[in-house]
Amino acid sequence: MPQLPALEDLLDEVHVVTLPMRVRFRGITHREVVLLRGPAGWGEFAPFPEYADDESAAWLHSAIEAAWTGFPEPVRTRVAVNATVPAVAPSQVPAVLARFPGAQTAKVKVAEKGQSLVDDVRRVAAVREHIPNVRIDANGGWTVEEAVRALCVLSADAPLEYAEQPCASVEELVEVRRRLPEIRIAADESIRRADDPLRVARMGGLDVAVVKVAPLGGVQALLSLATDLEPFGVPLVVSSALDSAVGMSAGLAAAASLPNLELACGLGTGGFFETDVAPTPHFVDGTLAVGPIAPDLLRLRRLAARDDRTRWWIERLRRCYAVLTSDTAT
Numbered sequence: 001m002p003q004l005p006a007l008e009d010l011l012d013e014v015h016v017v018t019l020p021m022r023v024r025f026r027g028i029t030h031r032e033v034v035l036l037r038g039p040a041g042w043g044e045f046a047p048f049p050e051y052a053d054d055e056s057a058a059w060l061h062s063a064i065e066a067a068w069t070g071f072p073e074p075v076r077t078r079v080a081v082n083a084t085v086p087a088v089a090p091s092q093v094p095a096v097l098a099r100f101p102g103a104q105t106a107k108v109k110v111a112e113k114g115q116s117l118v119d120d121v122r123r124v125a126a127v128r129e130h131i132p133n134v135r136i137d138a139n140g141g142w143t144v145e146e147a148v149r150a151l152c153v154l155s156a157d158a159p160l161e162y163a164e165q166p167c168a169s170v171e172e173l174v175e176v177r178r179r180l181p182e183i184r185i186a187a188d189e190s191i192r193r194a195d196d197p198l199r200v201a202r203m204g205g206l207d208v209a210v211v212k213v214a215p216l217g218g219v220q221a222l223l224s225l226a227t228d229l230e231p232f233g234v235p236l237v238v239s240s241a242l243d244s245a246v247g248m249s250a251g252l253a254a255a256a257s258l259p260n261l262e263l264a265c266g267l268g269t270g271g272f273f274e275t276d277v278a279p280t281p282h283f284v285d286g287t288l289a290v291g292p293i294a295p296d297l298l299r300l301r302r303l304a305a306r307d308d309r310t311r312w313w314i315e316r317l318r319r320c321y322a323v324l325t326s327d328t329a330t
């Protein structure tokens, strides 16, 4: 980014909204996001509440880029998106998949706390009845032993497209890859929450790279990481962080700018909200359209967060801005 806008300009038009969710995801039933309006459009600042300011500053950088700089020219107009299936009971699977018309790929959450491998096997089987191409995401929930056993069981009847973050650490991902050479491993948290996002690739811990705009600091940062990953020859999957329609448009812009995109992206979770900040984009044959999103001002008013939450987010935004300005000073 050429230069950060002044804090007063950032705070000139800020909307803090609370989006109610239809399904529990990451233990969340309401998603709070901050929307900023700048000369280039709208940006979203929505680090998860438990994230520290240092990590959250990248999310602010991403919001500022969207609203003050804008995005590069896309090379495609639509992006294939996966259906995302939270850790629901098998009976709920058809209702979840109905929100992703035409999706050719499903991503199924597994290794949920309080559930067992049997729950995962049943959920994946229920999904495969509708969408045969399944990837799973364990969010680092397994040990190496658990991952090896679970991935063998889950791929016994049909292959998995890949397994995302089966274990928490890079070392464990390397070990799972060594033990199960026939199953592709994707890294998510090992990229977006790492001090060095390339380390997992250098160590040989991935076959697929999951990349997210906001945690990486914006579309340009994501594209530059994509360039750095080129020598490793791994396909990229652009995914969301449970973004509102505004954040999702940044993900779609990044996906639309990648020179190579062979796998479906994880940018279809907008339907998880009862109401989003803009009308829910339409799936056409499992794809979403790329393009700017303008939130509906009536919706923003209706979804406005409580005063105490608004103050909390503005304070957080100020602290993250201070992190960004101290970063550029050093």
Ligand SMILES: O=C(O)CCC(=O)c1ccccc1C(=O)O
Residues within 6 Å of the ligand: 026, 082, 083, 084, 107, 137, 139, 188, 239, 240, 241, 242, 265, 266, 267, 268, 269
């Ligand atoms: O990738 C997708 O299909 C949807 C996005 C998603 O799963 C997600 C959303 C919020 C936080 C973490 C994750 C994740 O990929 O682990």
Ligand SMILES: [Mg+2]
Residues within 6 Å of the ligand: 137, 139, 164, 165, 188, 189, 210
């Ligand atoms: Mg993930």
